[in-house]
Amino acid sequence: MKKKIYAVIGSPVAHSLSPPMQNAAFQALCVDGEYIAVHVLPEELEDFVADARKRLAGFNITVPHKNAVIPFLDEIDPEAAPAGSINTVTNRNGHLSGTSTDGYGLENALLEAFRYRIAGNTAVFLGCGGAARATAFHFARKGLRKLFLLNRTLSTAEALADEIAAHFPSLEIHTASLADLSAVEDFLNRSTAAIQCTSLGLKTDDPAPIPPELLPAKICFFDTIYKRTHLLKYAEEKGILHADGLGMLLHQGAKSFSIWTGRDAPLEAMRKALQEAHARQH
Structure with missing residues (x-):
């Protein structure tokens, strides 16, 4: 039986930690598979x-292709379609189906x-950019009670709120600009968790x-970035519960692995490989 090849695509993609993590999973379960990173420019996507x-056999998608890939696929998971963001594609005999494991990754x-x-x-x-779209829709679908959206450009937050509200009319949603510090403080104080989704x-x-x-002492602060950002350092200094984006990458990758192979992902083997690869980069 021929080795199955999987990939992560993006631009840039050389920094991706997914190949060592996914290859560790294949090795742990003795699956004849290989996972590579492929740099794909927007004009090369089709x-x-x-x-x-x-x-x-399948591929993951990162920035900037999560929405742009959709027209080239044969089938989209109806739960992922409203967010317009796909990060996992499975190839079954030339039929390409897309879904998103980002929300699952953040949830776990x-x-x-x-x-x-x-x-x-x-x-x-x-x-409220790419990282927030799929995850905010996922939170709405999972029964979140109140959603607060902050963005540098207020109209972007309002547009995302309108899209989510169209699918989940019972969810209470509030929006504000990141420049409106009184609203930022109010939203943070009314939230159990804060998810940092900007590229800053x-x-x-x-x-x-x-x-x-502005971070309250009792909030759970999650930064989707893998580095020790200013906010993560502050949370650490003040004893605020905090975590970086590695956990999200681990769990979304584990879900992709299970979708492709039909097997439970070897989470600890993947975690170890991910942490080692991250340490090598930093």
């Missing part, structure tokens, strides 16, 4: 997908780090998206 039909990262459960709870998202923190000289001192 050709890549056509080639993937013939060569790949928060459960593991904070024992946070979505149903009946409250959450504030800092940033990827570069060492990036400012924090909000003044760190």
Whole structure:
């Protein structure tokens, strides 16, 4: 039986921690598979997908292709479709089906780090771009009670709120600009968990998206970035419950693995490989 090849695509993608994590999973379960990173520019996406039909058993998608890939797929998971964000594609005899494991990844990262459960709870998202879309829709679907959306451009937060409300009319949603510090403080104080979804923190000289001192002592703070951002450092110094984005990457990757192989992901083998790969990069 021929080895199955899987990939992660994006631009950039060289920094991806997914290949060592997924290859560790294949090795742990003695699955004859290999996972590689492929740099795909936006103008190359259609050709890549056509080639993937013939060569790949499945692939993950990262920035900037999570929405752009949709027209090239044959089937979209109805739960993932409203968010317009796909991160996992499965190839069954040339038929490409897409879903998102991002929401599952964040849900399980928060459960593991904070024992946070979505149903009946409250959450504030800092940033309403790609990272927030799929996860905010997932939280709405899982029974969140109140959703607070903060974004640099208020109209982006309002547009996402309108989209979510169209599918989940009973969910209470509030929006504000990240520049409106009184609203930021109010939203944080009314939330059990804060999820930092902006790209601020990827570069060492990036400012924090909000003044760190606005983080309440009792909040669970999750940063989707893997580095020690200003907000993560502040949370650590003040004894605020906090976690970085590695847990989300682990759990969304484990879900992708299970979708592709039909087997339970070897979580601890994947976690170990992920932590080792992350330590090598930093």
